[in-house]
Amino acid sequence: MNYDHQEIERRWQDRWEADGLYRSVVDWDRPKHYALTMLPYPSGDLHMGHWYAMTPSDARARFMRMKGFNVLFPMGFDAFGLPAENAAVQRNVHPANWTWDNIDRMRRQLRSMGAMYDWDREAVSCDPEYYTWTEWLFRRFFEGGIAYRGEAIVNWSPTLQTVLANEQVIDGKDERTGQPVIQRKMEQWFFAITNYADELLSFDGIDWPEPVKAMQTNWIGRSEGAEVVFAMETGDEIPVFTTRPDTLWGATFMVLAPEHPLVDALTTEEHRVAVDDYRVAAASRSELERMEADREKTGVFTGSYAINPVNGERIQVWIADYVLLSYGSGAIMAVPAHDQRDFEFARQFELPVVPVIRPTGADRFDGNTMAEAYIGPGTMVGSGPIDGVETTDAKGRANPSVAAAIDWISAQGSGEEAINYRMRDWLISRQRYWGAPIPMVFRADGTIEAAPELPVLLPDAPAFTGGPSPLTTDERFLLTTDSDGEPARRESDTMDTFMCSSWYHYRYLSPHFGTAPFDPEEAAYWLPVDTYTGGAEHATMHLLYTRFFTKAMRDLGVFDDTARLMRDHGRDPKSAFDEPMTQSRNQGQILGEERPGDRLVVAGEWIDGRFVAESVRVDDHAAADAAPVVGELIRRTERTLQVQTADAMVTVEVPENAEVEVPGIDGINDVTQLRHYLEVQRMSKSKGNTVNPDELVERYGADTVRLYLMFAFDWEKGGPWDSRGIAGARRFIEDVWKIGSTAYEPGRISDDASLALRRSAHQTIIKVDRDMEAFKWNTAIAALMTLRNDLLDARRTATVSLEAWNETVDLLLVLLAPIAPHVTEEIWSQSGNAESIHLQAWPESDPEIAADQTVTLVVQVNGKVRERIDVAPDIDEEAAIAAAMASERIQEWLAKGEVRKVIARPPNLVNLVIN
RNA sequence: GCCCGGGUGGCGGAAUCGGUAGACGCGGCGGUCUUAAACACCGCUGUCCUUCGGGGCGUGGGGGUUCAAGUCCCUCCCCGGGCACCA
Known part of the structure; x- marks a missing residue:
């Protein structure tokens, strides 16, 4: 039977949804694990970066679930913000409609990942059901003295007609639009994050990446x-x-x-x-x-x-x-x-x-x-x-x-x-429409109070011109009454969207809860977040704000009910609300594929049919006669460039000392920089080097795309996309398919061969377990590929018993299930298993089976490897030295001098020092 | 300038403690199958020398510690990221 990924993946996604396989329910009898991935902004389409961030964290959540944890893995959308207003201006569509349409599309794309998101927990920050509670938290912060109104010289963007936080201004320009920002004195709302500066400097008790901690420490200054x-x-x-x-x-x-x-x-x-x-x-x-x-x-x-x-x-x-x-x-x-x-x-x-x-x-x-x-x-x-x-x-x-x-x-x-x-208080006022309204009113006597009633809903806005926010002129919105029933005027500013994303992990717990930001019954069980994954670009803004937010909520008593319930259930709430996320990891960035098409200008001379460069310049506008070799770069290896000139294909060798000139890097560059320039380009539509995940999923299947993303990179580092490598991932998935769905017929069975296969399987358990725990997807998959190779060899020789074969295949499927959930589920089900593979317990390695029967004893002479001998793993020092000395090859070396010292580390190494 | 992270084959990357450098995959080369190509399968693949037994060299450069260094120490270079007239 052929591997039809489209049919298999669609069918299982429907089935899991229908069975409610990924609904998470509080169960005090089981240990919990709250796994969280940074929520996306609903820009309209899921790109490769989303897949790279989300599918490994899904694999991790699945792994934890199989390890016996009751896992909560929710998803939502950070849906307020400027792009929706820009779309409104450009296309005459209401920000809400634009946003919700995008969310619908992205939700469908997210489902194609086959991730175990609990969609019943979905939260969308622009939903009144959500931002009511963003307002409620603001009011609580105001009452608690953390939110205050102050005059400050602020970063005003004339282009965006709004104030920006210091963090959003890079080199005097708005980080989003690149337009200049001017200094202006204004009355604005602030959060007193500086009150928490010292506490934010302490990372005790949380396992966060060192670079993030360093950046936050620098930022606080x-x-x-x-x-x-x-x-x-x-x-x-x-x-x-x-x-x-x-x-x-x-x-x-x-x-x-x-x-x-x-x-x-x-x-x-x-x-x-x-x-x-x-x-x-x-x-x-x-x-x-x-x-x-x-x-x-x-x-x-x-x-x-x-x-x-x-x-x-x-x-x-x-x-x-x-x-x-x-x-x-x-x-x-x-x-x-x-x-x-x-x-x-x-x-x-x-x-x-x-x-x-x-x-x-x-x-x-x-x-x-x-x-x-x-x-x-x-x-x-x-x-x-x-x-x-x-x-x-x-x-x-x-x-x-x-x-x-x-x-x-x-x-x-x-x-x-x-x-x-160095850190200043957090300026949260934004003079925009598409955000959570700041729920404050200005009274006739000049004093300010919190809006007596929540929510303050965004009014419908008739048209968006790109000028000042419609809220500043909308009297239906502005005119209100204060707590004494007297006429008053509403604050027309909305909140920085970082405020919405500072507490979303609490709203996920109970997105429809109507009497508080979150249901304390849920919170008492699930909090805090155990594993948080996302991009390092959020190190100083989101990740700092969300830590501050949790500490402020704690001090204002927002978690008091939760703490009481924790105690009722016998859990100590001490320090449960000091930090929002106990463990955090950052994935790297997927860059665009190396592209041909750069125009090179090369000077140098011909030596033995190759053109050896003295200087290389990247220049897209150079005339054809500017140098001996001018043309388009077609391919590149380490130091050779294939350049298509007007009349020939020239192989250019770039020696170490060649002068290299690369745009955007000052001075004289070298080969490394040239290589870097040609290779590492961010994926962007303007560069035409994007890779559309939808197309890849259609062609190769979600399992292959997931596996490739987890295999081809060091996850925390990222790197340039390589469209050739995905074929290897697909080959692996197809091999697994063949192994699992084709009957094995043993030939002449050997006990040694059977045990060797089982040993390989049990050693794989140890490696995959360790690597998944540590977010090392690439080496976990490498171990699974080695087991695949062993199974293919076993089928070829047909010397392993049916029992050993079946045990090994089952282990391969279960270990692979978190990474490739569809194909493993399909084979599992075809093999007659009634219960989902994703409900299976994570296997434990049997130490007796996993133990090596022989190990390689390395014999060194003066620190250089001269011989390798197979020995028993429990060999003692004396025997190891004897074995080493007995080797003919070693004898030859020993004849050259006198043994002065012997270092033995049985069973791995004997080093003989001679003079 | 300051603070992080990094530099390993043609490429992505492996290498728990200082103890077999290059796992796994991509690419490449050779072969089988095919009229042919693609796919698939088998073998080889750091580099140089070789009498084919093996030997020299090799983890950015230089120096050091050690029986032994990709790993530890000193120093320099390069790349990526962050911060930057921060008093």
């Missing part, structure tokens, strides 16, 4: 130091944060951010024009220009002076755009001798440079002649009470001079130890 107060001659006081309070005696001027609120008051009449001009210029300068590397320092003097609190020196107060209002207090003490930025500024404007650190074993610097700031270790000098104290490269109190300085200024009252964070 904790710095230890001191806050020091500088008195102004005007009577104002300005605190500054510094990580180097020990260098206070070298602070020779002060710099404020141009936007600093005290600038006006500090500016003297004489300098007002210059200061105002500078501030206007700074405001109009884009973030991008402001951050340009190596830009010359600019700034102006305010005319005012401050008093250095440690030595009473009168120092000038300047403003400059290298000081950012958003970090620390927006003001710095400048220590030009020991900070490179301050040094450059001081040299630019001829301000004094006073060194206070003497490098160990060197003369003291001369502030007038030093060429750059000194930031190394040494001894404090010219620093009054801390003179002579050692300074090291250590940070914070671990540096003796910093500790001494903090102690002294604290005692003296001019400052205190302080910690500063």
Whole structure:
């Protein structure tokens, strides 16, 4: 019988759905496992990246289920957001219709994966049933003091007509559209995520990828130091944060951010024009220009002076755009001798440079002649009470001079130890329509209160023009009443969609629950999420927000009922709500396939019929006569390129020292970079290198596509797509089909052969189990392929018993079931099994069968392998050495010198050291 | 500049503890089948030398520790990602 993947896959998907095979029900008698994959945005079509993220996590969930866990594996859609509004503008379709149509299509595509999603748990964030509770959580955050309204200089996108979070602005441009973002002061809603900075820095008790932890730690950006107060001659006081309070005696001027609120008051009449001009210029300068590397320092003097609190020196107060209002207090003490930025500024404007650190074993610097700031270790000098104290490269109190300085200024009252964070509070207001409304009302008396009734539903909007949100002008929506029944006006902003995705794993538990965000009965059993998988691109936004969200919900008592129920069921709720997900893993990214078509310009000379390059340039517009060889790249191996010129196919060899010029990479490149450029391209429609999973599924079947994605890459790394490799995956699936669906007829049976096959099967269990546990799909599949090879050999020789054959085939099917759920189910069912293969228990390896009968003893002479001998696994040291010495080949080596030392690691290795 | 991750055959990638480098697959080469091609099947496939027994070299470069290094240490180079005038 032929393997008809289309018929088999369709039939089993229908059958599983009809049988409710993947419905998850709370069962306190069984251990639970909550497996979660980042939910997709309903952009319209599932692409290869979705398959790459979702099918391995499905395999993992299936594996856990077979291991005996009661597994919850839900799916949903992160359905609010700007693309729906853009579609509305461009195609005159309502965002809701566009979104729901896309969801319908993607749901169908998701089903074609054959994943074990529990669709009864589906949650869609734009559904009123969902966003009612997003609003409810906002209100709870407001009441608990975590949500607050504040004025801030914000990132305003004129293109999108909305404010963006810092995380959404890259190089002064909106990360989505690439359009510039300007700075503007506005009243906005914030979440006090900084209250949780220290707790978010701790990853105790959770198993998350190191890079994610590092990125979050960087993002939070904790710095230890001191806050020091500088008195102004005007009577104002300005605190500054510094990580180097020990260098206070070298602070020779002060710099404020141009936007600093005290600038006006500090500016003297004489300098007002210059200061105002500078501030206007700074405001109009884009973030991008402001951050340009190596830009010359600019700034102006305010005319005012401050008093250095440690030595009473009168120092000038300047403003400059290298000081950012958003970090620390927006003001710095400048220590030009020991900070490179301050040094450059001081040299630019001829301000004094006073060194206070003497490098160990060197003369003291001369502030007038030093060429750059000194930031190394040494001894404090010219620093009054801390003179002579050692300074090291250590940070914070671990540096003796910093500790001494903090102690002294604290005692003296001019400052205190302080910690500063780079992370700001989370700005969640968005001036858009397609989001969860912020459920607040502005009362007639100017106060603000939470909307007395929830939900606040999005009104129908007549038309979308791309201008300001329709909510800002819709009176049916805006006009309301406050809790006293008085006329009031609604907040017209909606929430950042990251808010919706910060708690979706709780809504999955009970998507239709009507009295709380989630049913505590479900939560008490399922929480927290045990395994979370998704893309590393969410390391600092989604993954940080969702951790914060859970901690805030915990502190506001949202989990109180859940904790009580946990106790009732005998489960300790302690630290159950400190983190949303106990384990997290990131998959890599699937890149586009290496493509031919790049136009190469090659100079060099002909040697023995090959063209050896001196220089290679990738240039899509080069004229044909620009060099000896100009043409289209057809194929590439390590160092040879097949180039189709106007009249011939030329083999170009690119030596190591050839000059290579690749667009987008500055300077002279090398072969590696050329290779990289030609190979690694993101899949994108504009590059024409996308691979459509629907077509592949139709042609090869979902099982083959799943297996290929899990086999051909290191899952956490990803890589370029290779359309040739999928044939091998298909071959494997077809082999399994043949093995499982064709009767085996034993010939002359050998007990040794039967045992060898069973041993192979039982060793495979160990490998697959270990690898699936660790998300190592590629090596798990490699082990299954080896077992396939053993079965094919066994059929050829026909020397294994029918029992051994059947046992091995069953093991192969069960171990493969999480990866290729359809074909294994079909063969299983054909073999007369009534119960689904996906309900079978994960097999356990029998140690007696798995044990090797012989092992290879490696014999080395001076560390080099010279002989391999089959020995019993329990061979002792003496016998191993004897066996090694007895070898003829080893005898020859031993004749060359005297044995000085023997290292034996039975049963694997004997190393003979001779001279 | 700072912080992560990485560099292994023509390619994707294996290699629990420092102990047989290159599992598994793709590709390639040779063969069988076929009028032919595709498919399928069998064999070979790191590289150089070889008297065909085997030997030299080999995990980005250089150095070190060790009986033994892809693995540990130092140093440099390159690639990917993140952050970046962060005081």
